[in-house]
Amino acid sequence: MISPEQKMDLLVSLCKRRGFIYPDSEIYGGFANAWDYxxxxxxxxxxxxxxxxxxxxxxxxxxxxxxxxxxxHPKVWEASGHLQNFSDPLVECKKCHHRFRADHLLEAKQAEPGYDKERPVDLKDLRCPKCGGEFTDVKMFQQMLKTSVGVTEDTSAIAYLxxxxxxxxxxxxxxxxxxxxxxxxxxxxxxxxxxxxxxxxxxxxxxxxxxxxxxxxxxxxxxxxxxxxxxxxxxxxxxxxxxxxxxxxxxxxxxxxxxxxxxxxxxxxxxxxxxxxxxxxxxxxxxxxxxxxxxxxxxxxxxxxxxxxxxxxxxxxxxxxxxxxxxxxxxxxxxEHLDIDEADTSEEGEKEPRMVLRLPPRLAPVKAAILPLQKKDGLSELGQTITQTLRKSGFTVEYDEGGSIGKRYRRQDEIGTPFCFTVDYQTKEDKTVTVRDRDSMSQERIQIVELADWLKNHINS
Ligand SMILES: [Zn+2]
The missing domain is CATH 3.30.930.10 (Bira Bifunctional Protein; Domain 2)
Incomplete structure (x- = not known):
């Protein structure tokens, strides 16, 4: 069984490896609570x-x-009460000077196994999670981000995001x-x-x-x-x-x-x-x-x-x-839609988790991938023509001709692509492609001229 923590770790690494979410400003060592899509x-x-x-x-x-x-206008936030009330209780570690939300620390303490739920948590019970140091008294901290507008930095120019x-x-x-x-x-x-x-x-x-x-x-x-x-x-x-x-x-x-x-x-x-x-x-x-x-x-x-x-x-x-x-x-x-199958083995014979993002087709970043079985014999050109036609019909599709077909399917599974269209030698003869369904793994052949309609119906169903 995969633990919740392992699942989170796998998701975070999948997001980085496959281009969903990266740590922001990573070349500078990252920036707290900031991420790139x-x-x-x-x-x-x-x-x-x-x-x-x-x-x-x-x-x-x-x-x-x-x-x-x-x-x-800053008055908006005065009227809404944010300026007065939108602040958090903050404590600072006397040793390492890291700052924490007192309410979050209290909540975490209360949730600890074995903690007496009836007894209210005292701030004196809390120690710095970074170094174990003691905390200062609670100070209120404005949660709205302040900026200044205009040319001078006097108080009349203060505004809020x-x-x-x-x-x-x-x-x-x-x-x-x-x-x-x-x-x-x-x-x-x-x-x-x-x-x-x-x-x-x-x-x-x-x-x-x-x-x-x-x-x-x-x-x-x-x-x-x-x-x-x-x-x-x-x-x-x-x-x-x-x-x-x-x-x-x-x-x-x-x-x-x-x-x-x-x-x-x-x-x-x-x-x-x-x-x-x-x-x-x-x-x-x-x-x-x-x-x-x-x-x-x-x-x-x-x-x-x-x-x-x-x-x-x-x-x-x-x-x-x-x-x-x-x-x-x-x-x-x-x-919700990350499906991890740990029994599968990689091509090198090692056990590794096989991950499939079973995203609803409407939400999937890529609706279909067009994969020629070979680069040669005109399959490449056929695949590229299909890709361009689907793109012009408004679909987000991807063309991929590199590596084994199995690896290409795996990559599309990991980014949640619901359908793969495989271009093979039969395509040249009867103008059909094989459609592989990500979830059922079933395969059927479809006329190239019907692909756009087929995709439209399957994305919205
Ligand atoms: Zn500390």
């Missing part, structure tokens, strides 16, 4: 992102998209309300990079300083809150099942109790994945009431209410907010 990583990330935009923006009448800046995508949707609310002919309930969607000054190293790409969120602020009449909350919970469950194809017993939809929720939230449900490093959140759903709009209204002095023309009623909309962590989703999709 390689050629296949960016394709996978874009595919998840595009599937989300397609499903929640393009396929719906009641949602529109926006794209607001990463650096907004957004810690969430929501802020921009609340400031854009007035213009969307006035320019789009939508009726409440309707939502605004935004996705993109957000920034938090994380100091705790975080399980591969799980916790990083910059990461990507996909968020919807869904504006409603307060009477609709419960019904709309349920609708979004259903949508989030369907997304996990149909698009990510994560098994239902690997996911928990957890109702947060009052202590865990933001003080303005009436109800919150986190979607948590049961992964190799514990049960971890990657989606969230919250009833934020009218907290955000009332605060932005107060700080800006603008009237942000909605006018219901029919009922002649003016009210401040409440908000239901479903959030998806794009980069965390990518990590859990990789973990």
């Amino acid at each position: 390689g050629p296949y990583g960016i394709e996978l990330k874009n595919n998840i992102r595009d599937a989300w935009w397609q499903r929640f923006v393009h396929e719906r009448e009641d949602i529109v998209g926006v794209d607001t800046p990463i650096i907004q 957004r810690p969430e995508a929501a802020g921009g949707m609340f400031t854009a609310w007035k213009n969307v309300r006035d320019s789009m002919r939508k009726k409440i309930p309707f939502g605004i969607a935004q996705l993109g990079k957000v920034f938090r000054n994380e100091i705790t190293p975080g399980n591969f790409i799980f916790r990083t300083r910059e990461f990507e969120l996909m968020e919807i602020e869904y504006f409603i009449h307060p009477d609709q809150a419960d019904q709309v909350f349920e609708m979004w919970l259903k949508e989030q469950k369907a997304w996990v099942k149909e698009i990510l194809q994560i098994k239902s017993d690997h996911v928990v939809f957890r109702d947060l109790d009052e202590k865990e929720r933001a003080f303005y939230s009436k109800r919150s449900i986190d979607t948590e994945y049961l992964g190799p490093f514990g049960q971890k959140e990657f989606q969230g759903l919250a009833n934020r009431t009218d907290w955000d709009l009332s605060r932005q209204q107060e700080f800006s002095g603008e009237d942000l209410r909605w006018l219901d023309q029919e009922k002649k009623e003016r009210f401040l909309p409440h908000v239901i907010e479903p959030t998806w962590g794009l980069t965390r989703t990518l990590l859990f999709v990789l973990i």
Whole structure:
């Protein structure tokens, strides 16, 4: 059996070896909590992102998209409460001066085997994980990353990198309300990079300083809150099942109790994945009431209410907010679909794990690989022609003529390519190729002229 730690190690090395995710700034010894997405990583990330935009923006009448800046007016974060409240308890080792999140250390201590769960952890119990040294007292530490805009570095020029995508949707609310002919309930969607000054190293790409969120602020009449909350919970469950194809017993939809929720939230449900490093959140759903709009209204002095023309009623909309962590989703999709078979042997006769990424075809970075059996006798040219035709039809495909056919299949299995098209001598005679299915390993022959349609049907099924 492969342990969860081994599986994580294998995934991290596969991601580097096959061009999904690399340690950032590696030539300088790396940079804490920073990673590069390689050629296949960016394709996978874009595919998840595009599937989300397609499903929640393009396929719906009641949602529109926006794209607001990463650096907004600092007042936005004053109104949202981030400037005052978005900070973490920090301790510093007196010996080696490494800094840690006190809450993370306490959580880890509580989870240690044999630790008395009833007894609250005292900060005095904690020792530095690096050197065993004692800690200083807790200091609060602002999680928003600060920058300065303009030519001088005085305090009037201080701005922040957004810690969430929501802020921009609340400031854009007035213009969307006035320019789009939508009726409440309707939502605004935004996705993109957000920034938090994380100091705790975080399980591969799980916790990083910059990461990507996909968020919807869904504006409603307060009477609709419960019904709309349920609708979004259903949508989030369907997304996990149909698009990510994560098994239902690997996911928990957890109702947060009052202590865990933001003080303005009436109800919150986190979607948590049961992964190799514990049960971890990657989606969230919250009833934020009218907290955000009332605060932005107060700080800006603008009237942000909605006018219901029919009922002649003016009210401040409440908000239901479903959030998806794009980069965390990518990590859990990789973990979920990485299939490791340790019984297989390599060509050199050594035992080594055989890895297959059984990604849903729609999310796979490469949809099909075109592999000529030989370079000679015109098979190469035939394969290249098929490749070009499929590329022009909009498919991400790969052409590979190097090495044995078995090795080429193995490589495609490791990057999650669902189909391989093999060009052989029969191709020259009857204009067909062999299709090899990654998961069933079945083989069938298909006419070259039908390949594009065949691929389209099989990616979306
Ligand atoms: Zn230390």
